Amino acid sequence: xxxxxxxxxxxxxxxxxxxxxxxxxxxxxxxxxxxxxxxxxxxxxxxxxxxxxxxxxxxxxxxxxxxxxxxxxxxxxxxxxxxxxxxxxxxxxxxxxxxxxxxxxxxxxxxxxxxxxxxxxxxxxxxxxxxxxxxxxxxxxxxxxxxxxxxxxxxxxxxxxxxxxxxxxxxxxxxxxxxxxxxxxxxxxxxxxxxxxxxxxxxxxxxxxxxxxxxxxxxxxxxxxxxxxxxxxxxxxxxxxxxxxxxxxxxxxxxxxxxxxxxxxxxxxxxxxxxxxxxxxxxxxxxxxxxxxxxxxxxxxxxxxxxxxxxxxxxxxxxxxxxxxxxxxxxx
Amino acid sequence: xxxxxxxxxxxxxxxxxxxxxxxxxxxxxxxxxxxxxxxxxxxxxxxxxxxxxxxxxxxxxxxxxxxxxxxxxxxxxxxxxxxxxxxxxxxxxxxxxxxxxxxxxxxxxxxxxxxxxxxxxxxxxxxxxxxxxxxxxxxxxxxxxxxxxxxxxxxxxxxxxxxxxxxxxxxxxxxxxxxxxxxxxxxxxxxxxxxxxxxxxxxxxxxxxxxxxxxxxxxxxxxxxxxxxxxxxxxxxxxxxxxxxxxxxxxxxxxxxxxxxxxxxxxxxxxxxxxxxxxxxxxxxxxxxxxxxxxxxxxxxxxxxxxxxxxxxxxxxxxxxxxxxxxxxxxx
Numbered sequence: 001x002x003x004x005x006x007x008x009x010x011x012x013x014x015x016x017x018x019x020x021x022x023x024x025x026x027x028x029x030x031x032x033x034x035x036x037x038x039x040x041x042x043x044x045x046x047x048x049x050x051x052x053x054x055x056x057x058x059x060x061x062x063x064x065x066x067x068x069x070x071x072x073x074x075x076x077x078x079x080x081x082x083x084x085x086x087x088x089x090x091x092x093x094x095x096x097x098x099x100x101x102x103x104x105x106x107x108x109x110x111x112x113x114x115x116x117x118x119x120x121x122x123x124x125x126x127x128x129x130x131x132x133x134x135x136x137x138x139x140x141x142x143x144x145x146x147x148x149x150x151x152x153x154x155x156x157x158x159x160x161x162x163x164x165x166x167x168x169x170x171x172x173x174x175x176x177x178x179x180x181x182x183x184x185x186x187x188x189x190x191x192x193x194x195x196x197x198x199x200x201x202x203x204x205x206x207x208x209x210x211x212x213x214x215x216x217x218x219x220x221x222x223x224x225x226x227x228x229x230x231x232x233x234x235x236x237x238x239x240x241x242x243x244x245x246x247x248x249x250x251x252x253x254x255x256x257x258x259x260x261x262x263x264x265x266x267x268x269x270x271x272x273x274x275x276x277x278x279x280x281x282x283x284x285x286x287x288x289x290x291x292x293x294x295x296x297x298x299x300x301x302x303x304x305x306x307x308x309x310x311x312x313x314x315x316x317x318x319x320x321x322x323x324x325x326x327x328x329x330x331x332x
Numbered sequence: 333x334x335x336x337x338x339x340x341x342x343x344x345x346x347x348x349x350x351x352x353x354x355x356x357x358x359x360x361x362x363x364x365x366x367x368x369x370x371x372x373x374x375x376x377x378x379x380x381x382x383x384x385x386x387x388x389x390x391x392x393x394x395x396x397x398x399x400x401x402x403x404x405x406x407x408x409x410x411x412x413x414x415x416x417x418x419x420x421x422x423x424x425x426x427x428x429x430x431x432x433x434x435x436x437x438x439x440x441x442x443x444x445x446x447x448x449x450x451x452x453x454x455x456x457x458x459x460x461x462x463x464x465x466x467x468x469x470x471x472x473x474x475x476x477x478x479x480x481x482x483x484x485x486x487x488x489x490x491x492x493x494x495x496x497x498x499x500x501x502x503x504x505x506x507x508x509x510x511x512x513x514x515x516x517x518x519x520x521x522x523x524x525x526x527x528x529x530x531x532x533x534x535x536x537x538x539x540x541x542x543x544x545x546x547x548x549x550x551x552x553x554x555x556x557x558x559x560x561x562x563x564x565x566x567x568x569x570x571x572x573x574x575x576x577x578x579x580x581x582x583x584x585x586x587x588x589x590x591x592x593x594x595x596x597x598x599x600x601x602x603x604x605x606x607x608x609x610x611x612x613x614x615x616x617x618x619x620x621x622x623x624x625x626x627x628x629x630x631x632x633x634x635x636x637x638x639x640x641x642x643x644x645x646x647x648x649x650x651x652x653x654x655x656x657x658x659x660x661x662x663x664x
Contacts, residue, residue, distance in 0.1 A: 033650045040648035128649075276642045276649060277635075281624070283653040288620050291662065292613070303609075310608045316372040317460075317608060318365045321615040330623065330661050 003035055010137055011042055015110065018137040022112055025129040029122070029286055032129050039136040046078070046135040046142045047259065050157035052182060053166025055147065058192045061242040062166055063145055069248045070141055071108050078139035079111040080130055082123065082146045082156055110134060124155040125282040131159055157185055158278045161271060162258050164188045167206065169198035183209070186235050187258050190251065194239035206237050233261055295327055335367055342469050343374055347442065350469040354444055357461040361454070361618055364461050371468040378410070378467040378474045379591065382489035384514060385498025387479065390524045393574040394498055395477060401580045402473055403440050410471035411443040412462055414455065414478045414488055442466060456487040457614040463491055489517055490610045493603060494590050496520045499538065501530035515541070518567055519590050522583065526571035538569050565593055627659055 003024070009017035025032035053059045063079065070077050112130065114123065127144065134142050146156055157163050165186045191202045236254050240247040262268040296303050306323060309315035335356070341349035357364035385391045395411065402409050444462065446455065459476065466474050478488055489495050497518045523534045568586045572579040594600040628635050638655060641647035 037648050037650055041645045044645070272643060273639050276639050276652075280642075280649045280652045280656070283649055284624060284656055285617075285621070287653055287657060288624075289617070292616060292620075307605050307608050310612075311604060313373045313376070316369050317612045317615055318369055320608075320612045321619055324612070324616055325619060328662060 003031070004038070007035065007038055010039065010133065013138045015137075018110060018133055019112075021133050022130050025133065026114065026126050029125075029290065032126075036129055036132055039132060042136040043132045044135065046131070046139050047162075048131060048160045049141060049143045049255070050160030050163040051143055051145045051166065052147065052157075052163075053192075054168075057166040057168045058242055059145060059166055062190070062192050062240070063143060065240075065242045065245050065248055066251070067109055067143070069245070069252060073252075075140045076108045076138055077110075078131075078134035078137070078142040079109065080127060080134070080142065080144045081111070081113040082127055082144060083113070083115045110137065110139060122286050124158070125279075125286050127156050128159060128279050128282065154182065154185060155282075159275055161262060161268070162187050162255055164190055166190050166192050167202055168193045169196040169202045187233060188251070188254055189235055189237045191237065191239045192242055194241045194246065195244075199239050203237050203239060210235060233258065291328060292324065295324065299327065335363070336370070339367065339370055342371065342465065345470045347469075350442060350465055351444075353465050354462050357465065358446065358458050361457075361622065364458075368461055368464055371464060374468040375464045376467065378463070378471050380463060380474045380476060380492045380494075381587070382492030382495040383475055383477045383498065384479065384489075384495075385524075386500075389498040389500045390574055391477060391498055394522070394524050394572070395475060397572075397574045397577050397580055398583070399441055399475070401577070401584060405584075407472045408440045408470055409442070410463075410466035410469070410474040411441065412459060412466070412474065412476045413443070413445040414459055414476060415445070415447045442469065442471060454618050456490070457611075457618050459488050460491060460611050460614065486514065486517060487614075491607050493594060493600065494519045494587055496522055498522050498524050499534055500525045501528040501534045519565060520583070520586055521567055521569045523569065523571045524574055526573050526578065527576075531571050535569050535571060542567060565590065623660060624656065627656065631659065 003021070006017045006021055010021055021035055025035055051059065051063060053062075067077050067079065112134075114127065114130065131142055131144070144156060144160060163182075163185050165182060165188075167189060169191065189206050191199055191206070193199070236258075238247060238251050238254055240251055262271065303324075306315060306320050310317060310320055335353070338349045338353055342353055353367055357367055383391065383395060385394075399409050399411065444466075446458065446462065463474055463476070476488060476492060495514075495517050497514060497520075499521060501523065521538045523531055523538070525531070568590075570579060570583050570586055572583055594603065635656075638647060638652050642649060642652055
């Protein structure tokens, strides 16, 4: 098989093999399919941590310090930085990347940046695949970092066992900026820069918001079916100082407590089921989209005729969609 | 037909009929299909203006003043406020809505707010349908406003003939916050609050960014096929004061110049073709998704079995997706 050499090396923990395979799955869904199918049995050992926060919340420093703390505890860490807001040029988080560059040289950290290069919905799928590669490569903890902007995070964090949102004292708008979608899937709120004035006020603001918001993760509309019977995890709030490392041990204790909660309540097995479901749906979406694209590309003249009919208003877009569905071979 | 009474009223310019039909198409894609099919011939007369900007850029005041200017010129205006970042609770832009409430009483303005209530990709589809209803209702100008966060806007602005991005002096991060995807589809940059210090500097910053960025709307990767032969529209930059109305006449002249450009170069007919194509694809995506959901819901036991196989690792998500595609009736 084309990639078997690389895959063998990956499973031995070879860093270059991991990097090459990631590039391949990002750019080629057919290759991704082949690769994921053959490493799938070696996955499922990593713990996935989703981290987001408003710009200016000090995400890079926070992740650096958190990663250091994990490394000191003997863990191997993977970091995936996802930027769903950059569909065309990517690279918007380059500054962050450079600041985290120190890790490239370390043996126990693998860092990778991903942007939404016109994948149109495929970023969540690609992220899942990259997670699997890092998992098979031997990372015990995989940090998935994104900018805090909404629906994209909700999709990308589907895999995360624990979701952390970073806030800072002072920045009055950051709670609002992070928006409803993310709030509902957050397990731990971290107030970074605890040495700044207003840290306690920020903690109070979060508490207040949590009280106001009666619907959370395990009761939200989105996940209601799966979790309505479960006892809710009341999101924890913790202050840290990423520059000095203050309170990071406490933070890791909270993360452990959350893992314990997930295991004790059985939520973790629901998680796994939901993750597989949502991952399969992502792949399915991508495959169907590709089928539609292939169909359109190989029937350009016909499609052009239909478009002209829609312009003349003798056809409408809904009826045109039905025609294409029939062309796909699915009965209306 | 179920909605024929409402549709007749809509075409007569009845506001309540418009509001009710909008609620229906937002919540029910099957009803949307029936409604859009029967009003489709009465659409195509509105000019669509996409407006976005960072939080704090004064979007609401800007849109108020712009709308007033259009009304003074005798136009009927529709405003659709879309918030793609609020998947669950919506309502994050409620503040903005309230500030714009004055218009609800006016005869010549129809304002509507939409949030991404778990429609998962359906917001762009719903927005297209709402645009069509306002078009058939008689709005000559339809303003589609969103928060500036990336891919979602790019999808939602597919219909917009002219895209305006709002910036303000001082806010150093706003250019970066708006991100690459939106920059590439912007026709007019508006520096709001021109009376604030730094307005000229902001204009200079935008110019500089435009010079640095060599790929724009008509040459971007996304649209290259359609537009590579066309002369580019160099994005215009204009300063305004939304509180006093200063420079709004100039802004409207630039909008007119852009309309003229689109017509003279024939870009507008390409726009129409692309819009129909992308709209059909949105509908198609939604229909296929619904088919997949129906399939999954009516085969829950089977799907559960497959999920368990994936958990046991005797199956992987890619193979599971293939099985579902076969169940849909499409050959692998």
